Amino acid sequence: MTQARSEYRGQIHQRQKELMLKWYERLDQAARTGTPPTAAMMISGNCVELLEGFGAVPLYPEINALQMAIRHQSLEPILVAEELGYAADNCAYVKADIGAWLKGLTPAEGKLPVPSLVLCNFVGCNTYIKWFEHVAELQGAPLYMLDVPFLRTDEPSRADIDYVVRQLQEVVTRLEEITGRKFDLDRFRQAVRCSSRVEELWSEIKHLAKRAPSPFDAYFDAITLMGPLYVYRATPEGVEFFEVALKEMQEKAAQQQGLFDREKFRVVIEGPPPYPYFRTFRDMFAKWKACAVASTYSTVGGLWEFGARHDPEQPFEAVALHMLAQNVTNRNYLQRYEQIRRYIEEWNADGLIIHFVKSCRLFSAGQGDMRDYFTKTLGIPTLYLESDLEDPRYFAEAQTRNRIDAYFEAMEHQHLTRSHQEAR
Numbered sequence: 309m310t311q312a313r314s315e316y317r318g319q320i321h322q323r324q325k326e327l328m329l330k331w332y333e334r335l336d337q338a339a340r341t342g343t344p345p346t347a348a349m350m351i352s353g354n355c356v357e358l359l360e361g362f363g364a365v366p367l368y369p370e371i372n373a374l375q376m377a378i379r380h381q382s383l384e385p386i387l388v389a390e391e392l393g394y395a396a397d398n399c400a401y402v403k404a405d406i407g408a409w410l411k412g413l414t415p416a417e418g419k420l421p422v423p424s425l426v427l428c429n430f431v432g433c434n435t436y437i438k439w440f441e442h443v444a445e446l447q448g449a450p451l452y453m454l455d456v457p458f459l460r461t462d463e464p465s466r467a468d469i470d471y472v473v474r475q476l477q478e479v480v481t482r483l484e485e486i487t488g489r490k491f492d493l494d495r496f497r498q499a500v501r502c503s504s505r506v507e508e509l510w511s512e513i514k515h516l517a518k519r520a521p522s523p524f525d526a527y528f529d530a531i532t533l534m535g536p537l538y539v540y541r542a543t544p545e546g547v548e549f550f551e552v553a554l555k556e557m558q559e560k561a562a563q564q565q566g567l568f569d570r571e572k573f574r575v576v577i578e579g580p581p582p583y584p585y586f587r588t589f590r591d592m593f594a595k596w597k598a599c600a601v602a603s604t605y606s607t608v609g610g611l612w613e614f615g616a617r618h619d620p621e622q623p624f625e626a627v628a629l630h631m632l633a634q635n636v637t638n639r640n641y642l643q644r645y646e647q648i649r650r651y652i653e654e655w656n657a658d659g660l661i662i663h664f665v666k667s668c669r670l671f672s673a674g675q676g677d678m679r680d681y682f683t684k685t686l687g688i689p690t691l692y693l694e695s696d697l698e699d700p701r702y703f704a705e706a707q708t709r710n711r712i713d714a715y716f717e718a719m720e721h722q723h724l725t726r727s728h729q730e731a732r
């Protein structure tokens with residue numbers, strides 16, 4: 309079978325590069341001049357709308373870490389952090405970020421600033437807490453630990469929402485003190501309105517993957533859209549970007565254009581990708597003309613395809629709800645099962661791929677049980693793979709390829725047998 313390389317390429321790829329470059333330029337400007345103010349934040353459950361109320365720019369260590377991994381630059385900073393004493397089984401995002409800071413490595417041309425505020429929007433993963441404590445200490449930046457309770461019931465309680473809203477208001481006061489800028493409530497509301505619109509557009513894009521063929525890959529291509537989603541969600545540029553993206557996808561869908569001449573398999577992917585081998589990993593699926601029609605990873609920054617939106621009428625509450633309930637990392641395992649089950653049924657997928665990431669306990673703990681549930685209880689063909697999202701030492705290329713080939717060979721055989729039986 310020939311090696312296939314396929315991906316969605318359109319205007320949005322160029323636009324995405326421009327937007328992300330512009331973001332790094334603004335961070336470089338902040339590093340050189342101290343303006344605009346910046347806040348280091350986590351992607352998951354980020355409150356980027358609040359920063360817009362100060363004209364401040366988010367700084368996401370996870371994006372920097374993954375950019376380094378995609379460019380094959382992550383091992384050097386990881387080794388620096390390990391020499392310093394970080395354990396081999398520590399989250400490799402943390403090690404890459406800390407090592408890069410110590411070595412002065414950046415994924416872009418310019419510099420990264422010392423953030424005006426290290427804002428630990430802790431949702432779900434307790435690694436965030438220690439990571440951001442280390443960042444604040446190393447960089448000599450003020451730290452605010454935003455404590456977001458884990459989602460223990462289907463919906464967050466009134467007390468949990470109020471608890472987060474009060475902290476967000478405290479963050480506003482803290483940022484006013486640090487930046488010397490007055491919080492602009494109208495601009496904040498406008499930012500929440502932009503987020504709501506972006507969420508609507510992003511959701512429409514994701515629903516297009518229900519078509520057969522899907523006009524894009526909702527795992528590999530979705531990652532292209534995720535950068536602007538986190539950095540620009542609360543801005544008019546974000547709205548414009550997602551309007552262009554939706555239009556392009558709609559045109560492809562109208563012409564029945566998929567990723568391949570013929571889409572053979574539709575899968576759901578759970579877990580982050582192996583960024584150091586992103587292209588190689590993608591090609592292993594392309595070889596089988598397998599398209600991801602949905603993914604849990606693309607809901608790290610927000611779970612919008614099931615209808616939730618930021619409400620501009622209640623901006624603080626909307627941000628709190630996003631942090632508490634509308635991102636995959638702050639939700640419990642059974643809710644993740646249900647999310648995947650819906651993807652498989654409603655997006656009409658043939659199977660499930662679980663990518664276990666050695667670094668990331670938040671995503672990976674319990675995935676063995678998850679495989680059993682989908683295979684044995686629901687009868688969904690499920691493939692379980694293991695590597696890492698940042699550390700290239702944990703990607704076994706030949707073994708991964710063999711397992712993916714075996715999985716699709718078996719599925720191909722099943723499809724053939726089924727169509728023979730139906731033809732009788």
Ligand code: SF4
Pocket residue numbers: 399400401402433434435436667668669670671
């Ligand atoms: S453990 Fe996972 S969720 Fe937590 S910081 Fe690392 S990569 Fe992110």
